[in-house]
Amino acid sequence: MQYAIKLVEAGGTFVATCRDLPAFNSVGDSVEDALRESVDAIALVLQSYMDDRQPIPVATDKKRGEHWVALPALDVAKVGLYQAMQAKGVRKADLGRMLGMHAPQVDRLLDLTHKSKLEQVESALLQLGYRVNVSVEPIRVRHAA
Template sequence: MYDYAIRFERDDTPGLAVFCRDLPQFHSYGDDEQHALSEAVDGIETTLSIYVDERRAIPAASAPEAGERVVHLPAVTVAKIALWNAMMDRDMRKADLCRLLGVHQAQGDRLVDFLHTSKMEQLEAALSALGKRLAISVEAA
């Protein structure tokens, strides 16, 4: 659902530029494909922060097209996306989430901060408060 497809483009400079159809604000760069893939996760998480700052729902990933590579986000990031989108469905602000969970503003802010690592237990509790349950599956690589 949130495994975003990216594409590489070469230009006159060494390395690869990286783009994502589903996240038009996302732009990244890598020295080679492996470096570009590792940088893509950080770039996507930074882009997701823009959606939070603009109070917009985060789009689901579309199926990859020919020539695209798929970026698998960390489980914590996917849980934060689910939490943020559940908040957007209810027109909730971060302050509303803090009141609902009975936590301080800074603690609630970190739950939807894609550049901060949160504990899965905290994200599960927040999702549960919004009537959601986190389900994780394991697939072959």
């Protein structure tokens, strides 16, 4: 899961915005710093969608001059769990019963700031008829001249 981020230099800092996530904004002292900070900012925005029980915005194609920012695998799995629950009409309480978990444990599975074990999220997804698919891809790095 990745979103296209636009960076604009303003007074020695780089301001990041995202067309697909209107509430998103981030800054950094360099391009690399702004992109690194954008990972956490995207997670915070997605968490707000999840907390408000809203659909997760679909990422559109990157436009010229934008940068891809990818979420960590655990965050992708947690967002996927949320989306699977939405698709199946499963509430947190329902998932808790399916997994034999108490409400706070289920809340942590859907909390992007909590470092759950990926296996726990995978188990929850399996209960809903979904699975995690991880891929490893090379990163294309553009070096400054």
